[in-house]
Amino acid sequence: AQTVTQSQPEMSVQEAETVTLSCTYDTSESDYYLFWYKQPPSRQMILVIRQEAYKQQNATENRFSVNFQKAAKSFSLKISDSQLGDAAMYFCAYRSEKTGTASKLTFGTGTRLQVTL
Amino acid sequence: EAGVTQSPTHLIKTRGQQATLRCSPISGHTSVYWYQQALGLGLQFLLWYDEGEERNRGNFPPRFSGRQFPNYSSELNVNALELEDSALYLCASRSGLQGSGSPLHFGNGTRLTVT
Numbered sequence: 001a002q003t004v005t006q007s008q009p010e011m012s013v014q015e016a017e018t019v020t021l022s023c024t025y026d027t028s029e030s031d032y033y034l035f036w037y038k039q040p041p042s043r044q045m046i047l048v049i050r051q052e053a054y055k056q057q058n059a060t061e062n063r064f065s066v067n068f069q070k071a072a073k074s075f076s077l078k079i080s081d082s083q084l085g086d087a088a089m090y091f092c093a094y095r096s097e098k099t100g101t102a103s104k105l106t107f108g109t110g111t112r113l114q115v116t117l
Numbered sequence: 118e119a120g121v122t123q124s125p126t127h128l129i130k131t132r133g134q135q136a137t138l139r140c141s142p143i144s145g146h147t148s149v150y151w152y153q154q155a156l157g158l159g160l161q162f163l164l165w166y167d168e169g170e171e172r173n174r175g176n177f178p179p180r181f182s183g184r185q186f187p188n189y190s191s192e193l194n195v196n197a198l199e200l201e202d203s204a205l206y207l208c209a210s211r212s213g214l215q216g217s218g219s220p221l222h223f224g225n226g227t228r229l230t231v232t
Binding site for chain 1: 205
């Protein structure tokens with residue numbers, strides 16, 4: 001079974017600074033997707049960024065980028081120029097693309113990000 | 118485009134009762150997923166419905182059940198409620214038309230409290 005590990009329960013960053021959230025995963029498969037979701041106090045899970053395992057190029061979405069190291073099974077999220085609105089719980093998630101699998105997302109336990117002035 | 122909608126927002130039940138949670142997916146989405154998010158824990162996969170059929174379920178007892186209607190909306194039923202069922206229940210939908218890389222879109226959840 002696949003597992004996703006987020007070893008940082010909480011992180012703090014000053015406004016306008018850069019922060020990196022860590023995520024590692026365990027899988028024996030070669031085809032999969034990785035996602036970062038954000039959950040603000042409003043509770044809704046919002047997709048931040050996704051990465052296809054077969055792509056070597058790291059995904060980027062505006063101030064958000066990932067460092068995907070397939071061999072190391074590492075998928076960290078970098079937030080540049082942090083804003084107060086970035087404060088939220090961040091979840092790393094894995095989905096297998098193997099035929100016949102459940103197509104479900106497996107989530108890590110999350111990292112709570114605080115943004116300070 | 119309207120997002121995934123869940124009702125009710127909050128639900129308070131007593132131990133032993135039954136709870137029914139509802140979810141309407143984004144228009145055009147045929148797959149619906151249910152997740153349980155207990156306090157301090159990550160999201161645990163509960164159920165996956167696609168085209169009206171239950172495709173997979175997570176490691177939860179049979180008193181957690183559900184169904185998907187012809188309009189692709191879904192219902193999660195929890196029977197014989199226990200205190201540890203208190204959690205945020207999130208529904209998500211996905212369109213198979215976008216290919217396997219399409220992300221899940223989540224609703225705001227139903228907060229279930231069992232007293």
